[in-house]
Amino acid sequence: MIKEVFIKIYGRVQGIGFRYWAVKKADEIGGLSGWVHNESDGTVEIMMRGEETAIDQMVVACQKGPLLARVDKVEFVVGRWSGFLPPIEDGVFKRY
Numbered sequence: 001m002i003k004e005v006f007i008k009i010y011g012r013v014q015g016i017g018f019r020y021w022a023v024k025k026a027d028e029i030g031g032l033s034g035w036v037h038n039e040s041d042g043t044v045e046i047m048m049r050g051e052e053t054a055i056d057q058m059v060v061a062c063q064k065g066p067l068l069a070r071v072d073k074v075e076f077v078v079g080r081w082s083g084f085l086p087p088i089e090d091g092v093f094k095r096y
Helices: 018-029 052-062
Strands: 002-012 033-038 044-051 070-076 093-095
Touching: 002 052, 018 033, 018 044, 018 052, 018 093, 044 052, 052 070
Parallel strands: 033 093
Antiparallel strands: 002 044, 002 070, 033 044
8 A cells, every 4th residue: 555654853863864874775675755854953854655564664764764863753744745845756765
């Protein structure tokens, strides 16, 4: 089943290659489309679409993050969809 999920990751997640790692991890998992973005509040946001198992694998991976990250919390964001968020391009997972 195809799902679309928006998560926000808290901790030491900026300036350590988290976005690069997320793109690489999504490619390793396969079947994910979406984007990863640094927010001004120091968090990282990921919007992704894919099969439920691939989404679950990515969320679990984000709970640890890359080697230099310290992930304090992964939060599912509900109801924040707006025209200001970049669209998800099928077959593409990229950094913003």
